Amino acid sequence: MKRGLWLVLLAPAAQACELPGGPAEKLQSAAHTILYRAAPAVRVGEHFALELAVCPTPDGLRVDAWMPEHRHGMNYRPSLKALGGGRYRAEGLLFHMPGRWEFMFELRAGGATERFAHAVRVE
Amino acid sequence: MRRALVLLLAAIAPAALAFTEAEQRAIAAHGPWPPAFVPDPSNRASGRPEAIELGERLFFERRLSANGEHSCSRCHLPERNWTDGEARALGLERVERNTPSLNNVRLQRWFGWDGAHDSLWAQSIRPLLDARELGMSAAQVAALVRADADLSCRYRRVFGSVPAVDEELLVGVGKALAAFQETLVSGRTAFDEFRDALVKGDAAGIAAYPQAAKRGLGIFAGKGSCNVCHLGPAFTNGEFHDTGIPFFIEKGRVDPGRHAGIQKLRASPFNLLGLYNDDAKRSTATGTRHVRLEHRNFGEFRTPSLRNLALSAPYMHNGRLASLRDVVNHYSTISPDRLHADGEAILRPLQLSERGTLDLVAFLETLSDGGGRYARKRFAMDCR
Numbered sequence: 001m002k003r004g005l006w007l008v009l010l011a012p013a014a015q016a017c018e019l020p021g022g023p024a025e026k027l028q029s030a031a032h033t034i035l036y037r038a039a040p041a042v043r044v045g046e047h048f049a050l051e052l053a054v055c056p057t058p059d060g061l062r063v064d065a066w067m068p069e070h071r072h073g074m075n076y077r078p079s080l081k082a083l084g085g086g087r088y089r090a091e092g093l094l095f096h097m098p099g100r101w102e103f104m105f106e107l108r109a110g111g112a113t114e115r116f117a118h119a120v121r122v123e
Numbered sequence: 124m125r126r127a128l129v130l131l132l133a134a135i136a137p138a139a140l141a142f143t144e145a146e147q148r149a150i151a152a153h154g155p156w157p158p159a160f161v162p163d164p165s166n167r168a169s170g171r172p173e174a175i176e177l178g179e180r181l182f183f184e185r186r187l188s189a190n191g192e193h194s195c196s197r198c199h200l201p202e203r204n205w206t207d208g209e210a211r212a213l214g215l216e217r218v219e220r221n222t223p224s225l226n227n228v229r230l231q232r233w234f235g236w237d238g239a240h241d242s243l244w245a246q247s248i249r250p251l252l253d254a255r256e257l258g259m260s261a262a263q264v265a266a267l268v269r270a271d272a273d274l275s276c277r278y279r280r281v282f283g284s285v286p287a288v289d290e291e292l293l294v295g296v297g298k299a300l301a302a303f304q305e306t307l308v309s310g311r312t313a314f315d316e317f318r319d320a321l322v323k324g325d326a327a328g329i330a331a332y333p334q335a336a337k338r339g340l341g342i343f344a345g346k347g348s349c350n351v352c353h354l355g356p357a358f359t360n361g362e363f364h365d366t367g368i369p370f371f372i373e374k375g376r377v378d379p380g381r382h383a384g385i386q387k388l389r390a391s392p393f394n395l396l397g398l399y400n401d402d403a404k405r406s407t408a409t410g411t412r413h414v415r416l417e418h419r420n421f422g423e424f425r426t427p428s429l430r431n432l433a434l435s436a437p438y439m440h441n442g443r444l445a446s447l448r449d450v451v452n453h454y455s456t457i458s459p460d461r462l463h464a465d466g467e468a469i470l471r472p473l474q475l476s477e478r479g480t481l482d483l484v485a486f487l488e489t490l491s492d493g494g495g496r497y498a499r500k501r502f503a504m505d506c507r
Contacts, residue, residue: 097351
């Protein structure tokens with residue numbers, strides 16, 4: 001019964017994870033939810049940024065991307081700005097080739113590290 | 124109406140069907156051409172007629188060299204597609220790299236084979252100060268402009284005044300040179316006519332493109348995946364790769380390419396993070412701020428544009444390959460084991476047949492406009 005009560009209490013917090021401003025991709029684990037969108041939309045050879053919301057707010061976040069089939073990453077290291085309340089903005093990303101890329105999000109919370117990957121295809 | 128549409132599709136189908144839908148989208152992405160002019164926010168002289176005029180004069184100005192005999196046009200000859208036909212450039216001395224064409228140079232993100240500069244105006248300063256190219260100093264460039272009534276008058280027209288600080292004046296010279304080079308755009312080609320016909324569904328236009336070039340384009344955008352790096356209207360992703368060309372210069376000397384280029388970029392007082400960027404918001408400096416230096420950058424060189432390729436032999440960063448056929452043969456037989464790419468898996472040998480080689484060369488030749496679009500001028504010294 002005590003375990004069931006904890007789940008009920010946690011549910012509203014998970015639902016409250018929002019990224020205002022339009023549709024966003026959603027990645028979820030037992031511990032965290034990540035919402036993200038590219039701004040401007042991803043186009044090969046053009047810099048873009050990611051707007052993110054992470055719930056609950058982690059101790060640390062790292063954002064990167066790579067092409068698994070080509071076994072290389074981006075030629076640019078994104079910079080990350082914490083905006084408060086679990087909101088972030090990653091800048092300086094650029095996909096220099098068409099094909100399948102994978103965003104990588106690394107969260108640090110409570111001494112543990114959790115990794116998320118999300119594939120996107122760009123032409 | 125529907126019957127007419129069906130007839131149209133049936134008419135273009137045999138030619139268009141040679142390409143998959145994905146290949147057709149990739150081909151369409153190589154246009155339209157020419158692209159619209161967009162001024163460079165980092166250069167307040169960009170696109171201004173008086174700056175273009177000053178830059179053109181400076182480009183051909185022999186007094187901008189230590190021996191008074193060379194100018195930018197020593198290596199960038201308009202009659203040779205703004206390059207020189209040499210394997211490695213010869214300024215005051217022979218250097219290690221091939222002279223890149225200046226056609227469409229304004230479309231680049233990085234400049235030079237190693238991308239050591241992040242703007243066309245900063246890149247234009249580099250050969251002026253290189254002891255082996257034009258061999259000038261900022262003080263010598265400034266003295267020339269201040270002493271020459273016509274040049275100083277034109278400089279004032281562009282920038283308002285002639286600066287007392289040599290380096291500041293030098294940057295103005297670089298920005299005027301860049302304004303001129305921004306006007307160098309290659310013309311439309313047989314490929315552009317085909318690409319536009321494909322987009323419009325113009326059967327006659329599609330049929331007019333040579334069959335060998337169509338087959339070569341099929342290799343380029345299909346099995347060869349050449350368009351993974353040579354993409355977009357300028358046929359380049361503007362980034363850096365190790366393509367298996369040896370980077371040994373001579374015994375004990377190597378050309379580190381992009382690895383040294385990033386370090387030079389960061390150290391340059393003329394980079395877009397510095398005080399000479401006219402873009403107050405520094406939105407132009409995103410790449411410079413975020414560029415990543417990695418071990419794999421060693422031996423990487425910038426992906427060149429393929430436009431007017433047939434007019435810019437010899438090829439590769441050190442001019443090692445004499446002909447387009449040599450370039451195709453290189454990619455046909457490349458050994459991935461010899462690449463210095465830290466596990467990167469992009470290049471594989473194309474293993475082309477003789478006919479495939481000729482077809483790919485035939486396609487690459489259709490990316491050229493034939494040249495001869497620039498006529499040298501006699502400059503009047505009439506600015507007072």
